[in-house]
Amino acid sequence: MKGREKLRQAIDSLYAGGQAAAEAYTPLVVECLRVNDVGQAKRLQSHMDRHYFTPSDSFLHNRLLHLYARFGKISDARNLFDKMPRRDIISWNTMLSVYAKSGSVENLRALFDQMPSRDSVSYNTVIAGLAGRGFSSQALEVFLRMNIDGFEQTEYTHVSALNACSRLSDLRKGKQIHGRIYVGRLGRNVFVSNALTDMYAKCGEIDRARWLFDRTDNKNVVSWNSLIAGYLKNGQPKKCIDLFQEMQVAGFKPDDVTVSNVLGGYFQSGMVEEASKVFSMIKKKDKVSWTTMIVSYVQNGKEEDALTLFSKMLAEGVKPDGFTFSSVISSCARLAYLCNGQVVHGKAILLGVDNDLLVSSALVDMYCKCGITKDASVVFDTMPTRNVVSWNAMIRGYAQNGQDLEALALYENLLQEKLKPDNITFVAVLSACNHAGLIEEGRRYFDSISKRHALVPTLDHYACMINLLGRSGCMREAMDLTKNMPHEPNSLIWSTLLSVCAMKGDMEYAEMAAKRLFELEPRNAGPYIMLSNMYATRGRWEDVAAVRSLMKSKNVKKFAAYSWIEIDNEVHKFVAEDATHPQTEIIYEGLSRLIKKLQEAGFMPDTKLVLHDVVEEEKFASICYHSEKLALAFGLIKKPHGTTPIRIMKNIRVCGDCHQFMKLVSRIIGRSIILRDSNRFHHFVDGSCSCKDYW
Template identity: 70%
Template sequence: MKGRLNLHQAIDTLYSRGHASTEAYTRLLLDCFRANDVDQAKRLQTHMELHFYEPVDTFIPNRLLHLFAKSGKLSDARNLFDKMPKRDVISWNAMLSAYAKMGLIEDLRELFDRMPLRDSVSYNTAITGLTREGLPAEAMEVFLRMRREGFEPTNYTLVSALSTCSQLVNLRCGKQIHGRIVVSGWGSNVFLSNCLTDLYAKCGEIDQARWLFDRMKRKNVVSWNLMISGYLKTGQPEKCISLFREMQSSGLKPDEITLSNILGAYFQSGLIDEAGKIFRLNRAKDKVCWTTMISGYAQNGKEENALMLFGDMLAENVKPDTFTFSSVISCCAKLASLWHGQVAHGKAIQFGVDIDLLVSSTLINMYCKCGVTADAWFLFNLMPTRNVVCWNAMIGGYAQNGQDLEALALYEKMLQENLKPDEITFVSVLSACIHAALLEEGQRYFDSISERHEMTPNLDHYACMIYLLGRSGCMDKALNLIKGMPYKPNSLIWSTLLSVSAMKGDVKHGEMAAKNLFELDPMDAGPYIMLSNIYAACGRLEDVAHIRSLMKDTNVKKFAAYSWVEIDNRIHRFVSDDRTHPDTVLIYAELNRLIKKLQETGFNPDTKLVLHDVGEDEKFESICYHSEKLALAFWLIKKPHGGTPIRILKNIRVCGDCHVFMKFISKTTGRHIILRDSTIFHHFVAGKCSCKDYW
């Protein structure tokens, strides 16, 4: 501030003399240039033009051009450049630099082409500007033109050229530049060494990159970051971690880029807790680091940790971006946490990213996963533009929530708007046909994948069609479809066949599907349990006992089933026969009251679904105290008169007994119950379910 004031006083003093030499004005112009004071420079320029400036020398206007370009004063630079009767290569380069710095590529191209003379700086400026604006191919053409016209590249030119080769993954050209660097004796230049390391890493030559890295004498943070990033991108997280430890031992402090890369390495390696420790111990954290950590938690089943970390991020006044919100809102969707999702939505609005396509589609998915399709539809209609991801989120949301006809109508509207569906679209469309029992429509949509949209149906599409055919009583067609697939049947296909066989009580095809599943994954308990249920439903108790014995002999463990509810912004988890909750006594009292009341109306628990070899009383207790029933009782204790729907989440498929139980409860209490299992949403209203008893 003091320097600017002194400069202002010096100029006023010069003016007060009435007449001064051109040299005096030149000295003050240089002072303006050093101080980056554009306004005072313009004052001096105007005065000189009126009284002293003779347009014979380019030194002063060139200095002004550089100052205007550096300060982003494009109009001033253009005016001065156009008025200059005499221009040298420095004048042209200064104007070229102004266009490059402001990203005006068309102007840069036009000026570069009409330059009457060029030097190495001209080429370097053009190459750097084109590279910075994401035009590596054009930048490479300029570099090759520079070499053809006999100009020697500077080390700055070579840095830009190597960056261009990295973007284009052009190893051949990069190696030629490497050879020139060696011949020129610039091999010890840290910037060029870093660029070469980056080039070889991005071109998949990670060993060559490491060879260069190990021979560098003045490694800086960028050097370490490039090598760590190279290992991460080539799928070698363990080497990332090892190199990071070497960096720490060298005494060099990691920066935000280091931290972001190393967190990614720890998450790739499944070292979630270690990643958390590294994150907490390092202060060099920008929004990329925070987002990486939140995303890592989200992708590794630590949704609650991700939400807590998001709160810490906001408390630290770190501004989240669209990727942060996408991860956070996805966590809310997985937890079906409507309250947290609404909070995240509000924050997205606050930061002005709610209309971003990525955030909008994630919000639509979140509201659908929370069973609130009306809010999702409201958001969908507000979007100024939509891509296929947004349409998929809304179509899939309708299909998952039992609004099958709405899903199909929206798909037809999508086609009317000439938007091309993708593989995910057809999974949702075929799922809607399954729940609506629309065999002919489902077959037509399945056929259209290849016939109309020129795509090859994938295994998910075949699984949907197999389920739809089997459910409709066309088991032979379902089997023929499996035989005619261009793929080898996987666990998804056989699980689908087993599921539809269980629904139809088809022992023959159930056994065939289960046998294939046993071979694919002998330790998966699901097929054993489902086949046992088929046997139990047919009264084949000896076969049930055989399945139990087989599970015991092969040490197959049932998948841990649990349910959870969100009440007053807190998540409460339950497992079957859970006695750990603080309100256990009240929960069981309420659940027993409900069971007794339902028994009076004709409901009796289906003990045939219990696989354990125990007495009827134990079977009764086992089936009565499933996790979703405990969660329901807890909700009714806490919210006995609430007008909002009861929301229950379960990590596996809801059993038949609990499904019937929920229908009875919805009828006797008049409450809307939303139960999301691993398959679909079940909306229980007045004794009926949106899935129409098919799930």
């Protein structure tokens, strides 16, 4: 501050004395540069202009231009440049650097073309300015022109040109530049070798990049980062991680760029815990690193961790973008955490990203997956722009929530908007036909996939049609469709067929489908359980034992069925006959009272659905204390009054007895219940369900 104060006093004295000689300005301009005081420099220029002072040489003006360039003062620099009575090559080059640093590419090229003469600095400034701002093709044009004009190209020149090739993934030009570097013996320069490694890595020749890296004598962190990023870009996350470990063994300290790239490597490898450790190493976490870690959690089934990390991101003052928000909202959708989703929606509105296409589409999906299609529809209707993803989310949401006719009507609106449906659209449309039992409409929409919209029906489409035909009693047609598909039936097709057979009691086709599934997915417990249950309903206990023995011999583990309910922003999870909840005793008492009330109304638990060879009392206890019934009892205890629906989620398909139970409860207590199982939503209102008992 002392230097600046002395400078200000000296310039004040200059102002007080009126016009001064050129020698008086020179030390003051130099001092402005030394202390980086652009304000006092502008005062000096003003004093010079007022007294019509025009030095015979350009020294003072060049020093002022240099200072303006340093601070990116484009208008001040251009104003001074235009007034200069005499411009030398330094003046022109300094003005070029002003435009290059500020990213004013159009002015940069125009000034370069106006120059009466150029030198290597002129060319290097323009090439670096263009390459650094993403105008890679123009940078390479100037690089070629520099060579034609006969100017010497230095390490600095080649690094900028290689960076342009990297951005364009132009391997051919990159190799040509490498040849020039080799001839000029510039390859041992660490910046050049880094740029070469980066170019080959980004152009897909990762092995060549590694070869160059191994022959670099004076490796630095940038060299390691180039190759680590190259492995990541070329889909080799394991080598990216291995190189990171090799880097540490070699004694190099990773920087935030290193860690961010390695985080992506762990992300691609699905190594979430390791990614979390690497994430904690980043000192200055930017939006990209936070978002990468959040997405890593979301895509690896750790949605609750994603929500926790999002809260920390906000607490750290890092502003999320649309991609971050869409990922977090997707977590809320998967967990059906409506309260969390509404809070995130509010944050998006506050930060002004709620109208972002990714965010609004995710919000539509989230509200639908929480069973609130009304709110989803409001978001959908107010979107400033919509793409097929947005339409798909709303159509699928209607179908999942039993509003099948609304789903089909919205699809027709999509066609009226002249939008082209995609494969996901038709999965949603066929699902709506399936749930509503609209067999003729389903056939028509299925045929239109190829005939009207020139798409190739996928296995998902065939699975929808097989399900629709089988459930509608057209089992022979469903089997014919399976046999005549252009695709080899996969596990989805056979699982669909097995599910239909289980519903229709078709043992012959069920055994055939189960056998195929045992071959395709020998460790998947689902087909074994489904076939075993079919045997159990027929009292074929020896066959049940045989299936269970087969499961044991193949070490197949049965997955646990559970339900969860969100009460006051806290999630409570239950399994069948659960005794782990802190309020277990109160929950069972409440459920017993509810069962008694239903029995008085004529309800009796369907013990035939208990697929174990046990006595009737045990069957009764087993069927009465399924996880969704425990969740319902808890919800009614915590929220005994009001009109808000009780909302329950289950990870597998709801059983027939629980479905009937929920219907009767909704009628007797006059309260709606929303249950989301693995198949669809069930909205129980006044004794009926939105699925129309078809799920």
